[in-house]
Amino acid sequence: MKTVFHQAALPLIATLAAMPAPALAGDKPAFELALDIDQDGAMDRAMVMQDDGGPADLYIYLATGEERPDPARRPDFVRKALTEDRILDLEAKGKGSLAITSCFGCGASKSTEDTLTVVYRNGTFLVGGYSRNWDWNIQKSDGTVETTIGDCDINYLTGKATASTDLEGGKPVKGKFKPVLLKDWSYEKRPKICSF
Template identity: 90%
Template sequence: MDRAVVMQDDGGLADLYFYLATGAGKPDPSRKPDFVRKALTEDRILDLEAKGKGSLAITSCFGCGASKSTEDTLTVVYRNSKFLVGGYSRNWDWNIQKSDGTVETTIGDCDINYLTGKATASRDLEDGRPVKGRFKPVPLKDWSYEKRPKICSF
């Protein structure tokens, strides 16, 4: 059994720690992690969820339901003794109050499967459409939300 731990101070950067082959017992606090990714995100981590085939989904949010909010899910996989970003999805709901009293709303989402190389994106209320391009797994140590594909920006 492997373990993943996120450490994040309120409003601070989130650090991700992986401990491989920990067994089912209580973790030893003196054990050093097998992999550390400092400053993974400055957004609030909402959830860590084990997925099939040994992957881990890390969900974070900015705004978390406020008038300007985004939710990101980073899927991490362990392949060939390396931690990789195997998937990334993002959805956003951004409301901007205009000077005339109206509200301009921008909504959309993207979903990238780096393992298959396929991606979809949508804007407003349309269904997700395939995105042209080649998407390859990214080493987790090199991942940055600032380097995410343009289809995931609004």
């Protein structure tokens, strides 16, 4: 009898293990925000889970109201390992967009700050915008410091972008930038204008 029960329970255990479970008892999201991302008049919820030094996972629940979703509820969207950088903030922006800000170095002599703007259009989560700024100092063998400062700002919804180096103001970048599916987004695939 025990063997039959154990064999019957294995598929259930495997199914439960495969389900995303960001809100298990005792777990607390690194950041959590209520917003109307799908612009249907009902509040939705975005959560980022991140252990110290680990990747950040994004969970989005549609039509949750003002309350935190029940732990048994599956998210409507999950993006594992959205970034390896430390999440600093989630912010609701205009037209239901969600800005996720992260940093590498976070103010150290080598640091970057990225903001990914997520939108929901025609039933799909998209990267609607991306901005990055950097302040990178390299100690040279002669004791001097080489500093690289710059930023980029891409609006994937309008297809326009600006970039700057050193202390110059942002200049328009030639080319057309198209929205990227959030599920396919990777910081490694960011446009070259955002690298230094």
